[in-house]
Amino acid sequence: MSGNGKILVFVDLPGGELDETGRGLLSYGSRLAGFLDAPWGTATLLEPAGEHLAAFAAYGVPAITCVAGGDNALDTPAHLGRLLGQLATETTAKIIVLPHNDLGATLAPMIAATLNAAILTEVVTARRQGDGVRLSRQALGGRVAETKEWDGSRPLVITVPVRSLSQVLMPTVRPSTPALTVWHPLALPTDAAATVTERIPPDPQTVDLTEAEVIFSAGKGCDQATFDQLKELCRLLNVSFGVTRPVYDLGWTGFERMVGQTGRTVTPRVYLALGISGSMHHVGGIKDSRRIISINSDAKAPIFANSDEGFVADLKEVLPSLLERVKAAVGGAQ
Numbered sequence: 469m470s471g472n473g474k475i476l477v478f479v480d481l482p483g484g485e486l487d488e489t490g491r492g493l494l495s496y497g498s499r500l501a502g503f504l505d506a507p508w509g510t511a512t513l514l515e516p517a518g519e520h521l522a523a524f525a526a527y528g529v530p531a532i533t534c535v536a537g538g539d540n541a542l543d544t545p546a547h548l549g550r551l552l553g554q555l556a557t558e559t560t561a562k563i564i565v566l567p568h569n570d571l572g573a574t575l576a577p578m579i580a581a582t583l584n585a586a587i588l589t590e591v592v593t594a595r596r597q598g599d600g601v602r603l604s605r606q607a608l609g610g611r612v613a614e615t616k617e618w619d620g621s622r623p624l625v626i627t628v629p630v631r632s633l634s635q636v637l638m639p640t641v642r643p644s645t646p647a648l649t650v651w652h653p654l655a656l657p658t659d660a661a662a663t664v665t666e667r668i669p670p671d672p673q674t675v676d677l678t679e680a681e682v683i684f685s686a687g688k689g690c691d692q693a694t695f696d697q698l699k700e701l702c703r704l705l706n707v708s709f710g711v712t713r714p715v716y717d718l719g720w721t722g723f724e725r726m727v728g729q730t731g732r733t734v735t736p737r738v739y740l741a742l743g744i745s746g747s748m749h750h751v752g753g754i755k756d757s758r759r760i761i762s763i764n765s766d767a768k769a770p771i772f773a774n775s776d777e778g779f780v781a782d783l784k785e786v787l788p789s790l791l792e793r794v795k796a797a798v799g800g801a802q
């Protein structure tokens with residue numbers, strides 16, 4: 469890689485745990501370092517321990533830098549962005565990798581501004597190209613696909629779509645004994661212009677479906693009662709809901725909730741299709757979901773051929789009992 473810079477992968481450890489996204493980033497980092505033949509390391513806000521530290525070792529992470537006081541830094545993304553920029557400078561990182569989720573997409577421009585770096589979001593692959601790097605990105609739920617070249621003259625901040633992260637452990641990766649460093653940042657001037665008093669996560673009920681993590685969708689197999697139950701279920705579980713065209717045509721919801729060829733192309737972690745036959749116009753908009761689960765009363769419904777898991781069942785029976793169980797599980801707090 470040009471400039472002998474290294475790759476710094478930011479791995480958030482919510483509650484000290486390495487989650488699916490974190491493992492996906494470790495896998496991505498190890499492959500990227502291999503493709504670019506560059507040294508790499510990770511930045512964390514908490515110190516990984518036990519099985520989580522073992523996972524870092526399994527993915528061959530050579531170095532873990534834990535930001536001292538990083539736990540508090542999460543309260544103010546602007547501050548954290550500048551801290552990570554400072555860390556990247558000190559560690560001579562040339563490529564900084566973040567997940568394209570709420571936190572990563574917030575931090576990326578801040579780190580880039582601190583480093584005067586180039587920024588590229590939703591990068592799927594990166595390959596060496598002479599002295600530079602060729603990067604492919606797929607943005608806006610796959611609607612935008614383009615390839616860019618980075619010449620290495622200044623640092624590069626990239627975000628990687630969470631849906632494209634795979635936790636696969638490459639057979640070529642050798643387990644490591646990561647060097648763990650607690651990094652003490654220099655005090656930064658406080659941001660007098662703005663003080664963050666509260667962080668409000670995106671509301672799954674209103675977030676653009678192309679950005680939704682989990683979607684439960686209603687097809688024509690839902691009647692008004694089961695559709696209302698589904699919406700209630702989505703509210704209780706804090707997930708997004710979508711519809712097929714016939715349901716949109718009934719006027720039960722706005723166009724922004726319609727999924728498919730003429731509606732939104734979605735790429736959630738989980739897509740639950742309820743009473744949806746599986747027409748090509750609908751499937752075309754959901755096929756890149758990480759996991760498709762469907763429930764349909766017709767065992768021959770085409771949606772099953774496009775699902776990772778399928779259940780033959782009547783929604784009029786399934787939804788009321790599912791709703792009752794979820795209500796019981798959330799303890800009537802809603």
Ligand SMILES: Cc1cc2nc3c(=O)[nH]c(=O)nc-3n(C[C@H](O)[C@H](O)[C@H](O)COP(=O)(O)OP(=O)(O)OC[C@H]3O[C@@H](n4cnc5c(N)ncnc54)[C@H](O)[C@@H]3O)c2cc1C
Pocket residue numbers: 686687688689690711712713714715726727728729730731732742743744745746747748749750753763764765766769781782783784
């Ligand atoms: C140019 C064009 C563009 C289109 N764009 C889109 C688009 O963007 N998005 C889209 O969704 N469609 C689109 N369509 C329409 C598409 O072709 C299908 O008609 C539509 O997707 C079917 O929706 P559905 O699965 O909800 O309904 P249906 O095909 O009627 O399927 C309903 C399903 O529910 C099941 N069911 C019935 N009762 C129950 C029950 N009690 N319990 C469980 N299952 C039950 C049935 O077995 C059936 O499989 C487009 C069509 C055209 C021509």
